[in-house]
Amino acid sequence: MTTPTVSFEFFPPRNLDASFRLWDTARALAPLGPDFVSVTYGAGGTTRQLTHEAVTALSNHYGLNVAAHLTCVDASREETMQIVDEYAAAGVREIVALRGDAAQGQATWSAHPEGFASSVELIEAIAKRGDIAIRVGAYPEPHPDSPDTAADVAFLKRKVDAGATSAITQFFFDADTFFRFRDACAAAGISTPILPGILPIQSWTGARKFAARCGTSVPDWAVAAFEAAGKEGEAALAQDLCVKLCRDLLAGGAEQLHFYTLNKPDLTLAVCRELGVAEKGLAA
Template identity: 80%
Template sequence: RALAPLGPDFVSVTYGAGGTTRQLTHEAVTALASHYGLNVAAHLTCVDATRDETMAIVDAYAAAGVTEIVALRGDAPQGAAAFAPHPQGFASSVELIGAIADRGGFTIRCGAYPEPHPDSPGNAADVAWLKRKVDAGATSAITQFFFDADTFFRFRDACAAAGIAAPVRPGILPIQGWAGAKRFAARCGTSVPQWAEDAFAAAGREGERALARDIAVRLCDDLIAGGVDALHFYTLNRPDLTAEICASLGVTARQPAAA
């Protein structure tokens, strides 16, 4: 309700850690698609499911009128040290993307890492893996969050040099709480710059929200100045800060068409 008036290209609904909310994800996706007039992209992972089970979810989305999927490998289930594919499941996001593409009828988005994925040996491997996902059928990518626009620009240039023609959209994380953002960064390989540590330490709890808004707006301004034409916000189910950032960027509610 809070963000739909801004006219997003799509909204996505994630899985919980380890695919634990698979049924709730399906229910949320179908409700948003049916009742709120939003283009919904459903997250789908390879975690803890057979190929047949995963493709049954794809078929159920299609039956509900969902035409977009964000296809991901997914994180290790709770308590597991590392991701391990189900014996009868998809071993990677590349395999999952290929199966969805072969089925047809979906726009497929995938993840991308402007800084090395925790399981990756380095940036070059992440670019090569993204190319495999695009070659398998992904039509665009959404990056993990980052703090500096140059981090994204270096990755975008490397993708172009590797022949990746699909759009790579920067993922923006409005910082709802500094401690939580740092834990999130540690899990996904995002480097935390010292300037951010110093800024949040100086701001304290009372100034944290205003600082978070300012950092996000400056980052988005830098990205737009560098040629970025679409931004993907990780709202974490808390829309107000994202709405404030969008307003600062000049993105306001769309007026309904005249009758």
């Protein structure tokens, strides 16, 4: 089994303690030589400025290739493209282009009156620049706003046709879930790389709540395993299951793994070490 290429997702800090956690996480994981790291927006675009600051700091201080999340939420087209210009001026060459969740105070997503109506429109606008790689989201199980996986595959095809250069999936528990989606995408004519998104389970309770929000099914075997492990055995079980999932993905042909770190490096670092990802020296 070949050693995978890895990438990591961080979220921007909202206070001083969270800042220390982000920088500690970046310092711990940067030596693994990730292909890129991504930095999210908060729900409804609430951390736009914090995201920009985190992106530039990770790039400048750690020498990381940073992909900045960008959404269509609560901003005009002009304002959104100004953010793209600012990222480009700061040396950012990758963007994760997303529709985004509902704006703060809204129950459902709706487009800004002068904004992009969908991620496809945002991707088209960024692609016209010609100097930025565009990563997008993908859903191996139906997106909460989608009727079924076939619709998600069709929409991913639209995003690829609009200019997306790679896709990152929502997390899942079974490797077969990813393989079925990958094969459906190939059958639909999608040849763009699709990176499996991996969630190392920092908290079983938190992971189940996250799964419920994003439409990820929780298999019975996982429920039974964590109930049997109890709080004392939860961390060891989480590491073992994550390593197994990654190895299954690699055995099935995946070459890159994208980890949702939740700004907590230890479990992701332990999994990467078990997978043979070599540390390349201390981060700056």
